[in-house]
Amino acid sequence: MTKKAGSKKEKKVPIILITNDDGLTAPGIRNLVEAVKDLGRVVVVAPDKPQSGMGHAITIGFPLRLHKTHLMDGVEAWSCSGTPVDCVKLAVDKVLHQKPDICLSGINHGANHSINVIYSGTMSAAIEASIENIPSIGFSLLDYSLEADFNGAKKYARLIVEKMLSKKADKHTCLNVNIPKGDVDLIKGVRVCKQAYAKYEEDFQERKDPGGKKYYWLTGEFKNFDKSRDTDVWALENNYVSVVPVQYDLTNYAMKQKIEKDYTW
């Protein structure tokens, strides 16, 4: 941050809250911190264990623990026993004691495009921030490998965060950003998209435990039912970074009109 001698308007250092759903030990969160740490005061509050698929779960039947921890030099970091959404709530109330200027979540290991947004702890943390009037972005890289190449994800994460901070984004802004796998130089750019109607067709594997009792593992095949070119799935298949603005108003207004017309009560 530059400081002009004698200037009354000092540039405020933005507070950047970072969380994820893969937990504090995941390479993704470390890469996200590295990508943006010189853009403001970074504070990390993240789950103490993997929380993938936790959606918008919150902890209401149990108390939560919060411990100061070390992630990397010069960065304040806390580990939380709860879900990604719990992390955002606790960070605001008990760590920052104020709302950050932006909340970032990720970088998730694996895609959060299409219907995945609804199951994703990474995206639910970002959505929770936007409910709290904090502009937010969830980042996901389409690569599950522990040795994944994060250069593309870091480059575009930084670019998008810089833009959001410089434009003073609307407080309800929540972006779902997915980055294609592979070499940064192969990425063609950024596309603003809608969420594709694409989802997993579930098929539970049935197994027997050593005592002969049945149990089930969730498996599934990903299917894209949406052939339009303005979706996140299309963008990613064509090596663009996909950016989907996300909302927490779940009202289906078209269906509301239809029901008002078709039904009498």
Place this chain on the structure above:
Amino acid sequence: MTKKAGSKKEKKVPIILITNDDGLTAPGIRNLVEAVKDLGRVVVVAPDKPQSGMGHAITIGFPLRLHKTHLMDGVEAWSCSGTPVDCVKLAVDKVLHQKPDICLSGINHGANHSINVIYSGTMSAAIEASIENIPSIGFSLLDYSLEADFNGAKKYARLIVEKMLSKKADKHTCLNVNIPKGDVDLIKGVRVCKQAYAKYEEDFQERKDPGGKKYYWLTGEFKNFDKSRDTDVWALENNYVSVVPVQYDLTNYAMKQKIEKDYTW
């Protein structure tokens, strides 16, 4: 179901899948089954323990268990070790081996209006069904008491399910239905609404365990920032049953347009 002698078109008995997030022992699910059990073949697949606040969580790191159980005479019932969303997925794949005609979730003990829809396991089960092209309804009664009066909730649950079945509702239909607390005769009718911008302002209580270490309990005060009269909160405050159609496309289309206009990448 009536059956006409000699008629080739026999009326198909609808399959009604019922789940909840309060678990199989909650009075709410029993009341929901009682309200609709003569409208079709009711099959219950519900969590074996309370799952409130689980949102759209799914179980991906652990296997799931499913056991046949007894809820009431003449009704097939299964208990599942997973979340409400897991229950819907497992019910379709491993219990029914087909999609039901409708999926009902509840009756939840406590409100799921406004932003609660996003944290609610009850509503996430209903949303999951609609993702799977199964019309669905989540029901919630604004009364936490174990001795709550379910007469109003039962009356309106039956009315709305009958209408959905008779109209052959659109497969993506998902309704969030909340019923006011108190005497059924005081309920003024049904209002189709939008989700209010109303939410909890969180405040974690800080306590110390017997070892002197801090822990936090989530508490909060409910605040309604939305004064319009077409919201679920307004309807319930004025003793109407609120019906909000819910969608799983989280794309914020207005924000998408704005970002396409305002940002260059």
